[in-house]
Amino acid sequence: MNRKRKYRIWILWCLGLDLLVIGCMGYRYLDRRIPDEIHVQKEQEIKLEQILEHPLLTFEDAVSVSGTGSYTIGCNIMGVIPFKEIRVIPSESRSVYVSGSTVGIYMETDGVLIIDTGEILSEEGISREPAKNVVKPGDYIVAFNSQVIHSKRELIEDIRALDGQDVEVEVLRNDKIIPLTLTPVKDVQGAYKLGIWVRDNTQGIGTLTFVDEDGRYGALGHGISDIDTGKLLKIESGALYQAEILGVQKGSNGNPGELAGLIRYDSDRVIGSIKKNGENGIYGNFTGPLDQITLMRMPMAYKQELEIGPAQILCCVDGQVSAYDAEIVKIDLNHEDTNKSFVIHVTDQELIDKTGGIVQGMSGSPVIQNEKFAGAVTHVFVQDSTSGYGIFAETMLENSGKNQQ
Template structure:
C-alpha cells in the first residue's frame, strides 16, 4: 500500500514537472517570437527568415501591398497552432540620434495630491479631514466649481475658507469625481484641508532622437511622481539645455546619477513637452538644434536586433560620445515595453566615469549595425553595468 502511494506521488511530481517545463518552454518561445512586427517594403518575402526558430514553422508570407497589415500563422513542431503574428507594412525610416543631456520641466494637469495629513485643531485634538475621501494620485482640477491650474491658486482659494464645506473636482483614473471636504481650523486660526500637493516636476534625462520635422522623443520611459508612483498627467512642459556638473558612480545596491545644471531661462529653452507616456516624453524642438549632437541614421525594427556587440550615445563629460556595449538578452513580448532587452556596458572609459548606467542616462540611444535600435531606460540596481532598453519602434509608435 505504501509503495503504491509512493509511486502515485512520484507520478504526480513527474506530471507537474512536465507541465511546468511545458509552460516555461511555451513562455520562452512566446517571448522570442513577437506578436507584431513592422516590415519594410521589399522585405515581405524575408519575414519567415527574420523570425526563424527551430521549433516553429511559418506559413508562406503574402506580399505587403502597403494598404494594410496581414496575419502570419505559425505552428509549434509544424502542426500545433501557436500564434498569428501581425505583420504591418512600413517605410524605411531615418531619424537623428542624439544623446544630449537635457533639462525637463513639466506642470501637471491640475494639482496632484501626494497624501493627506493630520491637523492640530484649536481644541488640541488631531484631525485628518481628507482621509479616505481623496487619494494619492488624484488631481484637483476645480475648487468650488472654479478651475484650478496651480498650487498657488489652490493656496489662495484655501486662504479664503470660512469653515463651510468645499467641493473639489478630482481627476481620478481618467474620470472626474466631485468630493466634499469640511475644513478644520488649526492652532493659528487658519482653515486647512489636510492635503499635501504638488503641481510641477523637474529633472534631467537624455534626448533619444529628433526627426526631420523637429519632433523628438526622450527618456524611453514616462515620468512618474516620486511619491505616488503614478504617471504624471501634464498640462504643459519645456525642454531645456542642461550641463553635467558631476557624476555619482553606480555601485551594486546603489544606483549612481548625473548631477546637472538647468537654467530655467527663456534663452535656454530647446522646445516644448506635449506628451508624457509610458514609452517616453515627446514634443517639438524649436531652438538650439545647431548646438546639439544629431547623427542621421536608419531605424531598426525589433526583429533585426540580435545579441552581441552594440554601442550607446551619451554625454557624461561635456560632449556626446559613443561607448561600447553588448545586448545580452532580447524579449520580443515583454509586458513592460521599456524593458524589452538587456544591455551590458563594456566600454572601459564609461565604466571608469560612471560605473555603467546611471540615472540621467535614460534615453541614451542604442546603436547596432549602424542602425538606431532603441534607448536605455533602467539600470539594474545590483549590477550598474547592466540595464534595460526599449525598442526604438515602440518610442516612434508612441510619438505618432
C-alpha cells in the same frame, strides 16, 4: 501495497506538475521569442521566414488578400498546436537624427496632484485628518467649489478663503472625474486647512534620444512618475531646456549613480515643448537651436534587426556627446514591458571609470548597432551598474507621432 500505490500516484502528480511547468515556461519563451507584430522593410519581406525561424514553429503558407496593407500569418507549435497570429506590417526604411545630449525637463501637471494626507492640530488641541479616506494619493484636483483649478497657487488661495463650510472638490482618479466633499479644520493659528499635501510640477534631467524629420523628438524611453505616489504624471504642459553636467555620482552594485546637472529656466534656453508623458518616454516638438544640441542622421533598425553582440551607447557625461562601447546580451521581441525589451552591458572602461556604467540621467541614451539607431537605455540594474534595460527604437518612433498636436 496501499502505501506503494499512494507513492506511485504522488510520483505521477509530481511528474505531471513538472511537465505543466515546463510547458508553461516553454510557451512563455516562445511568446517572447516571436513578436505579435513586426514591421518589415519591403525589400526584406522575402526574408520573413528567416526572421521568424524557430525549430518548434511552423507558419501558414497563405494569408488574407483583403488589401489593407498589413497581413497576418498563423503560427503553430510543431505544426499542430495553434500558437498565435503575427501581424506583418510592410514598412519603409526610416532615418532620424539621434542625439545623446543631456536636457533639462520641466512639466506642469494637469490639475494639482495629491501626494498624501496629513494631520492638523485643531484649535482645541486635537489632531484631525479631514482628508483621510476621502481623497487618495495620485488624485488630481481639477475643480474647487465649481471653479477650475490649474495650479497649486490657485488652490492655496482658495483654501485661504475658507470659512469653515464644507467644500466640494472634483478629482481625476483613474481617468474619471469624481466629486468629493471635504470639511476643513481650523488649526491652532486660526486658519482653515484640508490636510493634504500637493504638487503641481516636476523637473529633472534626462537624455534626448532622437528628433525625426518632422521636428518631433523622443526622450528618456520611459515615462516620468511622481516620486511619492509612483504613478505616471498626467501633464498639462512642459518644456525641454538646455542643461549642463556639473558632475557624476558614480554608480556601484547596490547603489545606482546619478548625473548632476544645471538647468537655467530661461526662455532663450528652451529647446522644445513637452506634449506627452507616456509609458515609453516624453515626446513633443523640438525647436532648437541646432548648434547647441548634438544630432546625427542615422537609419533606424527594426527590432528583429537587433542581435546579440557589440553595440554603442551615445551619452553626455562630461560636457560632450561621446560613443561608448557596450554589448547587447539579451533580446526580448515580445516583452510585456516595452521599456525592458533588451539588456545592454557597458564594456567601455572609460565610461565605467567615469560613471560606474549606467546612471540616472542617462535614460534615453541612444543605442547604436551596425551603424543603425537600435533603441535607448531606460533602466540600470541596481545590483549591476554596468548593465540595464533598453527600449526598441521602433517603439519610441511609434509613440512620437501619437497624441501630439
